[in-house]
Amino acid sequence: MDQKKTTLDLFNNVDLATELRLGLPGTDNQPEIIKSSLSGNKRTSSEMGSSTCTDENESRFSPPTKEQVVGWPPVRSYRKNILQVKKTESEMGSGMYVKVSMDGAPYLRKLDLKMYQSYEELMKGLQVMFKCIIGLYFEREGYNGSQHVPTYEDKDGDWMLVGDVPWEMFISSCKRLRIMKSCEARGLGDC
Amino acid sequence: MDLNQKRTRTVDRVDSVDPDLVSPESTPMCPFPDEVLEPVLSLINSHKDRSSVSLVCKDWYNAERWSRRHVFIGNCYSVSPEIVVGRFPKIRSVTLKGKPRFSDFNLVPEDWGADVYPWLSVLAKAYPFLEELRLKRMAVSDESLEFLAMNFPEFKALSLLSCDGFSTDGLKAIATHCRNLAELDIQENGIDDLGGDWLSCFPETLTTLQVLNFASLNSEVSFSDLEKLVTRCKSLRVLKVNRTINLDQLQKLLLRAPQLTELGTGTFTQDLVTRPVADLEATFGSCKNLLTISGLWDTNSLYLPVIYPACASLTFLNLSCAALRSFELAMLLIHCKSLRRLWVLDTVGDMGLEAVGSWCPLLEELRVFPADPFEQENVAGVTESGFVAVSRGCPKLHYVLYFCHQMTNAAVATVVQNCPGFTHFRLCIMNLGQPDYVTNEPMDEAFGAVVRTCPNLQRLAVSGLLTDLTFEYIGKYAKNLEILSVAFAGSSDLGLKYVLGGCPRLRKLEIRDCPFGNAALLSGLTKYESMRSLWMSACNLTMNGCRVLAKEMPRLNVEVMKDEDSEDSQAHKVYIYRTVAGPRRDAPPFVLTL
Numbered sequence: 001m002d003q004k005k006t007t008l009d010l011f012n013n014v015d016l017a018t019e020l021r022l023g024l025p026g027t028d029n030q031p032e033i034i035k036s037s038l039s040g041n042k043r044t045s046s047e048m049g050s051s052t053c054t055d056e057n058e059s060r061f062s063p064p065t066k067e068q069v070v071g072w073p074p075v076r077s078y079r080k081n082i083l084q085v086k087k088t089e090s091e092m093g094s095g096m097y098v099k100v101s102m103d104g105a106p107y108l109r110k111l112d113l114k115m116y117q118s119y120e121e122l123m124k125g126l127q128v129m130f131k132c133i134i135g136l137y138f139e140r141e142g143y144n145g146s147q148h149v150p151t152y153e154d155k156d157g158d159w160m161l162v163g164d165v166p167w168e169m170f171i172s173s174c175k176r177l178r179i180m181k182s183c184e185a186r187g188l189g190d191c
Numbered sequence: 192m193d194l195n196q197k198r199t200r201t202v203d204r205v206d207s208v209d210p211d212l213v214s215p216e217s218t219p220m221c222p223f224p225d226e227v228l229e230p231v232l233s234l235i236n237s238h239k240d241r242s243s244v245s246l247v248c249k250d251w252y253n254a255e256r257w258s259r260r261h262v263f264i265g266n267c268y269s270v271s272p273e274i275v276v277g278r279f280p281k282i283r284s285v286t287l288k289g290k291p292r293f294s295d296f297n298l299v300p301e302d303w304g305a306d307v308y309p310w311l312s313v314l315a316k317a318y319p320f321l322e323e324l325r326l327k328r329m330a331v332s333d334e335s336l337e338f339l340a341m342n343f344p345e346f347k348a349l350s351l352l353s354c355d356g357f358s359t360d361g362l363k364a365i366a367t368h369c370r371n372l373a374e375l376d377i378q379e380n381g382i383d384d385l386g387g388d389w390l391s392c393f394p395e396t397l398t399t400l401q402v403l404n405f406a407s408l409n410s411e412v413s414f415s416d417l418e419k420l421v422t423r424c425k426s427l428r429v430l431k432v433n434r435t436i437n438l439d440q441l442q443k444l445l446l447r448a449p450q451l452t453e454l455g456t457g458t459f460t461q462d463l464v465t466r467p468v469a470d471l472e473a474t475f476g477s478c479k480n481l482l483t484i485s486g487l488w489d490t491n492s493l494y495l496p497v498i499y500p501a502c503a504s505l506t507f508l509n510l511s512c513a514a515l516r517s518f519e520l521a522m523l524l525i526h527c528k529s530l531r532r533l534w535v536l537d538t539v540g541d542m543g544l545e546a547v548g549s550w551c552p553l554l555e556e557l558r559v560f561p562a563d564p565f566e567q568e569n570v571a572g573v574t575e576s577g578f579v580a581v582s583r584g585c586p587k588l589h590y591v592l593y594f595c596h597q598m599t600n601a602a603v604a605t606v607v608q609n610c611p612g613f614t615h616f617r618l619c620i621m622n623l624g625q626p627d628y629v630t631n632e633p634m635d636e637a638f639g640a641v642v643r644t645c646p647n648l649q650r651l652a653v654s655g656l657l658t659d660l661t662f663e664y665i666g667k668y669a670k671n672l673e674i675l676s677v678a679f680a681g682s683s684d685l686g687l688k689y690v691l692g693g694c695p696r697l698r699k700l701e702i703r704d705c706p707f708g709n710a711a712l713l714s715g716l717t718k719y720e721s722m723r724s725l726w727m728s729a730c731n732l733t734m735n736g737c738r739v740l741a742k743e744m745p746r747l748n749v750e751v752m753k754d755e756d757s758e759d760s761q762a763h764k765v766y767i768y769r770t771v772a773g774p775r776r777d778a779p780p781f782v783l784t785l
Contacts, residue, residue: 071296071703072678073594073621075564076353078379078407079511117491119462167462 100177102130102148103184113171119163126150130179137163149180228254238263260284265723267329268748271772272310276317284323284348285314291726291766292676293701294328295353298728298764300752302779306330307354308338309777315342323348323374330354336361340368348374348402355381359389359410366392373426374402387412387435393420400424404431406455406486411435422447428480431455434488438471445474453483459490459513476500485509492519502526507533511560514538521546532556537572537594544577548584556590557581561621564594575602582609589647590615597628598655603637604644613645617652623679626656633657639664642672652676662686666693674699684711691715701726709736712765716740719747724768732762734785740767741785748774749785 096113109129116122123134135146142161143149150162154173162170162177232255235241245255261284262275276282289305291298307329314321321343331354339346346369351357359382365375366389387410393400400420405412412435421427427448432441436457445451475481481501490513502508505527510520511534520535520543530551535543537559547554559573575598582588588610598620607613618637626633634655642648642664649671653661657680665672666689673696681687687707690700691714700722708731719725719740734751741749752764774784 069623071293071298072623073561073564073619074296074678075561075594076295076379077297079560080564118460118493163462 096171098152098174098176100126100129100179102132102179103181105130111177113174118167119170122162123150126177126179132179134179139164143182147182149182150177151180152177225250225254229258232258233260236261257281261286261323264288266768266770267305267307267310268772268775269723269768269770272313274771276313280317282318283321284325285310285318285321286325286327287329288327289329289354291701291724292328292699293703293726293728298703300754300779300781303752303782304330304775304777304779306332306335306777308332308335311335311338311342319343320345322346323350325350325352326354327352328354330356331361332356333358333361333364337364340364343369345371347371347399348376350374350376350378351380352376352378353380358383359385359387359408362389363392366390367394370394370397371399372397373399375400376402376404376429377407378404379407382408384409386410390420391416395419395423398423399426401426402429403427404429404455406431406433408433409435414440418443418447425450427451429453431485432457434458434486437461438494442471442474445478449478450480451478452480453507454478454481454485455509456484456486457488459487460494472497472500479504481505483507483509485512487513489513490515492522495519495523499523499526504529506531509534511536511558514562515543516540517542517546521550524550527551528553530554532590534558534560536560536562538562539573540571541573541577541580544573545580548580548582551585553587554581554585555587557585557588558590558592559594560592561594564621570596572596575599578602579605579609582606586610587612589613592617592619594619594621596621597625598634598637599627599629600632600634600636600640601627601629603634604640607641607644611644612647613641614647615650616641616645616648617650617676618654619652620655624656625654633660635660635664639668642668646671648672650674653680654678655680658682659686659689662689666690669694671696673697675701677702677705679704681705681707684708684714687711688714691718697721698723700724702728702730704729706731709733709739712736713740713743716743719744719767720769722769724766726764726766728764730765732765733760734762735760737762737765738785746770750775750778751783751785753781753783 097110098113099108100111101108111125111129113122116125119137126132127134132148133146134148134150135143137143142163151159152162152170152174153176154160155175159178228251232241232244235244238261241255241259245252256279258281259279260282262279262282263286264270264275265288267287267289287307287310289307290303293299294303305328307326315338319342322345324339324346325348331351336357339349341364349365349369349372357380362375362377365372372393387408390405390412393416397420401424403420412433414436417432417436418440421430421444428451430444430448430451431453432444432455434457436444438457438459438461441456445454475498478501482505484498484501484505485508487495487510495513495515502523503526506529508527508530514536515523515538517540520539524530524546527550531553533547533551533554533556535558544559547557559577561572563570573593573595575595578593578595578598579602582605586609589612591613592615595618598618603618620634627637634653635658637655638651638653638657638661641651648669651665651669651672651674653676659682662681662685665675672694675690675694675697677700684707686705687702688711690697691711697718703726707727712727712732713736715725737749737751741747746769748768748770750766751762752766754763775782778784
């Protein structure tokens with residue numbers, strides 16, 4: 001389990017010349033290495049800028065980047081996964097515009113899927129944009145009873161009924177939307 | 192009267208009192224006859240008090256060992272199961288802790304030990320009527336769970352916290368065979384989740400369940416079986432479901448169990464609304480006994496208000512799985528006037544913490560966890576101002592765990608001035624070696640203020656840029672300190688020497704990546720027997736230093752964990768603990784006991 005390198009191991013390959021420099025902050029990003037009295041002890045000194053760190057015997061850390069330090073910050077592994085989903089969303093970049101077509105409409109529209117947090121909000125947005133009623137989604141019957149059925153084209157090029165998969169999965173695979181007339185949508189919602 | 196004679200009588204006596212054997216006179220040391228002493232002692236539950244009682248005299252030692260029903264073993268290697276069962280003949284409940292705490296952060300290699308099986312096989316013979324087992328950081332296999340289920344017919348309560356090595360198959364065995372099960376509490380374990388069918392193994396005849404916590408398991412369980420279980424267990428008071436349970440299902444469960452005192456919800460949002468949330472709000476309103484709510488995964492301002500009707504009497508709110516924003520937290524806390532404990536993610540920001548200070552005057556415990564612990568740029572989170580805001584509004588605050596990216600000495604000094612009653616102060620400045628970001632000085636004065644101002648401090652975790660001065664303060668002022676956690680701090684051996692030379696009550700000391708060497712280690716020679724354990728990793732210890740310690744203190748186990756990267760003379764990871772059981776017989780090849 002202990003595969004990642006620790007702080008000390010990071011500097012294994014660096015030249016252990018004893019050299020303390022007091023430079024202005026930002027002049028040089030190289031971490032300084034101080035050879036301490038005990039062998040095998042690898043410490044770095046951080047550039048304190050105009051601080052009073054002149055004592056050669058004082059060891060300081062140049063903080064390594066967090067990913068390289070095992071077990072730091074001291075957060076239990078189950079906590080690290082809690083926000084996995086939210087992070088993926090924010091990493092997708094700003095704006096997720098997809099084309100939306102409605103059967104019978106003279107031109108297409110575009111909307112930003114990231115403006116919505118849920119299917120409910122998306123439906124409301126679509127209904128407002130196209131002045132249509134889409135109605136409620138039922139797991140088995142699909143959008144039974146309404147005149148319009150929202151569908152989308154996924155990454156594989158297949159046309160899917162909107163609402164079957166979790167929201168996050170939907171927005172990561174939706175390439176375009178199409179609001180079909182329900183008479184044409186027969187067969188999409190049936191199991 | 193001969194003390195030995197009396198002791199024999201005490202040992203021979205079973206539970207009923209034979210008047211012929213009771214001596215009318217007693218030794219001057221112990222004026223109470225046993226039939227008075229034992230009922231009195233049976234009222235004492237704290238294991239520390241019982242330990243004190245047992246030291247008074249031999250009569251009290253005996254009376255105490257016969258009346259003890261619960262044994263707490265803080266380090267499973269400090270004693271052997273044989274010694275425990277030899278001393279305490281009538282135990283009903285065992286608590287066992289295993290691995291060093293830093294194993295939570297992957298600093299302890301797998302297969303290190305703390306296997307519960309050797310304990311179970313001894314306990315099965317000595318305590319066939321064992322009712323409760325609580326394990327923390329133990330290695331638990333499915334075989335162990337099966338053994339437990341099959342060999343203890345009266346078994347009632349199982350609690351597994353931070354354990355690993357088992358799968359849901361082990362849980363199946365527990366559910367199937369423990370006919371009187373009242374508590375199944377599975378938390379934060381390294382468990383192999385093979386599916387949710389373990390829940391369906393509870394027999395239809397089982398009605399005794401009071402506590403069911405499977406929040407940390409990922410697989411879906413059969414909802415209808417869960418609903419039936421909840422319906423027939425009328426004494427159920429704690430129910431914590433996992434993320435796969437949706438709002439509709441939660442609604443149904445709450446209707447079946449309005450008597451719950453602790454609730455852990457499942458996913459607290461829905462993609463498509465098929466029923467208005469007003470129903471759920473009313474249901475929460477009908478749960479009059481709720482004291483704790485947790486779970487609340489993925490919740491947001493659309494769904495969170497559903498719990499408002501239950502908030503007035505809540506004492507503990509665990510929002511550490513819900514990435515709330517400041518205004519969402521504020522709106523919620525307005526309703527939570529009785530709150531004593533609050534756990535949140537740092538997404539609430541300083542403004543969220545200001546709301547805490549404004550609305551929760553009775554708050555005693557606050558834990559702020561980082562939502563994104565490894566993010567380095569664009570970090571939001573909480574700062575020193577949120578910390579100060581809470582301290583201003585919550586004078587009763589005595590437990591804090593605070594993860595942040597920046598802090599100042601002045602802020603910490605203000606916080607402890609506002610709340611001098613701290614017993615647990617755990618501050619984690621996540622950037623390593625970070626000084627006071629305003630003055631650029633080390634954070635020494637912050638922790639100096641903590642130990643000077645808070646006389647009741649029992650537990651302290653330090654962070655940020657720290658010199659030996661911090662430890663000088665700790666050694667000098669922290670008279671009640673029992674647990675100290677140190678990482679990437681200190682300048683020289685002096686730091687550790689200060690702590691070992693002071694802190695008379697120190698029990699657990701865990702240190703990583705500090706420049707403390709052999710001289711510092713050896714300065715604490717006489718102290719380690721009064722402590723439970725010492726952990727030092729990535730410090731400046733050598734094998735020779737550890738060997739000297741092991742030689743001088745034969746009643747300590749000095750264990751060095753070798754890893755391939757470190758040099759042979761270095762002692763990269765050292766774990767030292769007092770024991771009456773001698774060196775471990777189950778140590779893996781990478782653990783050397785010196």
